[in-house]
Amino acid sequence: MLSIAGASTIAASTGALSLPSLAFGAEEGSEEFRYSHCVMCNHGPHCGVKALVKDNKILRLEKRDGYNNNLLCAKGLSSTQDLYDPARVLYPLRRVNAKGSPGEWERITWDEALAEIAEKFNGIKEKHGAEKVLFMTGDPKEPRSALQRLAFTFGSPNMGTESSTCFKATELAVKLIVGPEWHTATSLATGAGPTPGKTKVCIIWGNNPGWSAPFSYNGLKTGQESGQVKYIVVDPRITPTAQNFADVHLQIRPGTDGALALCFANYLIEHDAYDKDFIENWAHGFEEYREYCTEFTLEKTAEICDIPVETLQKACDILVTEGSPIVCKSAAAFPHHTNGINNYRAIMLLIPLTGSLDVPGGLSIENEPINFDEWWGTFEFARSKELLPELDHLRVDRQYFPVWADTDQQGSLQLNKIPEYVENGDIRACLMLGGNAMMWPQSHEYQEAFKNMEFVVAGDFYNNAWTHDYVDMLLPVAMSFERAAPLTIFGRKVFLREPIVEPAGEARSDYRICCDIGTALGFGDVFWNGGPESDENCLREILRTIDVENPPTLEDLRAAHPDPIEIPLKGEAQSKKYELGLLRDDGQPGFSSPSGKVEFASEILREHGFDPLPVFNEPVYSPVSTPDVAKDYPLVMNSGSRVPYYTHSKERHLPWLNQFMPEPVVRLSKADAEERGLADGDMVRITSPVNDEGIVAKLEITNIVRPKTIDMFHGWHQANVNEIISRDFDPISGFPPFKEGLCQVAKA
DSSP states (O other): OOOSSOOOOOOOSSSSOOHHHHHOOOTTOOEEEEEEEOOTTTTOOOOEEEEEEETTEEEEEEEOSSSSOOOOOHHHHTHHHHHTOTTOOOSOEEEOSOTTSSOOEEEOOHHHHHHHHHHHHHHHHHHHOGGGEEEEEOSSOTTHHHHHHHHHHHTOOOEEEGGGGTTHHHHHHHHHHHOSOHHHHHHHTTBOOOOTTTOOEEEEESOOHHHHOHHHHHHHHHHHHTTOOEEEEEOSBOOHHHHHHOSEEEOOOTTOHHHHHHHHHHHHHHTTOSOHHHHHHHEESHHHHHHHHTTOOHHHHHHHHTSOHHHHHHHHHHHHHHOSOEEEEOOTTTTOSTTHHHHHHHHHTHHHHTTOBTSTTSBOOOSSOOSBOTTSSBHHHHTHHHHHHHHGGGOTTTTTOHHHHHHOSSOOBOGGGHHHHHHTTSOOEEEEESOOGGGSSSHHHHHHHHHHSSEEEEEESSOOHHHHTTOSEEEEBOOGGGOOOSOEEETTEEEOOOOOSOOSTTOBOHHHHHHHHHHHTTOTTTTTTOSTTHHHHHHHHHHHTOOSSSOOOHHHHHHHTTSOEEOOOSSOOOSOGGGTTOSSTTOOSSOSSTTSSEESSOHHHHHTTSOSSOOOOOOSSSTTTOHHHHHHOOEEOOBOOOOTTOBTTBTTTOHHHHTTSOSOEEEEOHHHHHHTTOOTTOEEEEEETTEEEEEEEEEEEOSSBOTTBOEEOOOOTTSOGGGGSOOOOOTTTOOOOTTOOEEEEEEO
């Protein structure tokens, strides 16, 4: 079995290893099974991998028995093509031409790379302050806790992640309802599926687990088979999830979700179908909220959402007649709207309104949460509790998005203003691990910002021109099957993650890169002097800082491997933890919100000068808010949906997966295509009010898409849909409007 400490690297004389030399073992080698998890689907679901290995080569992947998630889809089975891709970056590279041009690189040693990084970062720290250095991660998300430790130790609070365009806004919306306590908010942030025999109604809102989350889909199927759950699906598209589950499907105009949620609330209150006891004892600002909801009648809301009033009536009747508890199953990136936070608050307030908060069959809060952060480290390992309070005033996002900054207890910078941070001189250098310049609206502005920084170093698997043409140095990063850290955690189960094969070339794990850079910067005592034992040292520190009785050690996990160690609850699982004083640091009943209650009117927002209610506002660009613009751009934009075989911009280059969608695709209804004289398979140009040059993609005519709306996949560097999205950010969260706006489609 390969040790998790000190695996030797593969020697090679070129910048890439050929597929045969990597992928096939010697005849005389012995075979053995090793265990890890797949990361091809981003942050989860971490499907278990059982790999047959011979001579440091993976011969076969199988699903892992005795493991929470043990399904390997096409992406997981294609992960060996990623691992053995001859285009991988295998050695540190330094740019020898100007940034902004196609990269010309020279190979350097790790010692040279670390010395230059230390010289640049420490020089900027001495001259301008440590906060002028930005630390950021994209996908994979695994290095985040280690990178936080590096940033905060260096003295910069400016560490951000791609979650500043993803999960963090759902978390923020919930914090504005129940308070900033992180474990409570993250338990509730994206909702949950039904509990058979207990849940009465499940609202699947802007989520299609039929394509993006097979385990959630199975849970929905179990609820359906019980015959006791009614499903309301809210989605502009006719997805497999809508087809297979919807008792009522509300195919609303993108960006109008908040109005629909307020209509649901109004109907429940009007029909006396809400939990009066909960509201009386645990609600704050309810009367303001009740009065505001009266504006959203069935007729007005049907007009706003552009749906038949009869269909809306059916959905409202289900909520009233079926009763509670209800659950809402949403998506991590739901608030991609200029009014995203308030739209999502309106949705999530349906849970406490119906008495469905932390009750059997409703939306539950984690029991006895362990102090793991969402990236499988601990707050203590990341040093966020220790160092962030004294650095917090130096955050560069505070002047733009103070609500985001004030409610963030982990240290997660809002990255969406990078062009402004650089232009103002607030950020001068950057270390990015897995960064992708395409992830932002008007991506070219972010490319220009990286170009204009004094020094940018990136760690990645590949040299991606759309990002790395704008950096000074590129470091080779070990892939999932080549690294040990972090741990794999399912609730209270902790699995050791075994490196299946040794890193190719001179690739190093993200955790080791952070430790090596930290040591080069002069903090060797905090990073165990870096080196090949970095992963093991980090894991020991994470396990040491788990706040439970008798935390498991690395030796305990090794002894149990491939099985997990489960950390038991001290007592029984509890419902209505807010009544028992289990959600507040002071042990008092209630919530961590300013009022100590569920806030239907947010006092945090009121303090920052915002309307405290979950107000509905039209998108910045819409047929209603900008009718003159809509004359030239009559189609509503909806981007960011997923397909089963790609995750964001990943996997599109892999031969086994590229065959399914070899070129960028935009979807349009038959009626809209005929109106424009377009045929299926035509190459079309999509333009918008902020980009009249647009992008070109292949047209797919489908009944999946509602009329007057497009559905465009993101992640294609050949047709980056984010280039036609405006930089009109939600003023509370700073989130971009990926799922709204206006556009036009014409033959290219």
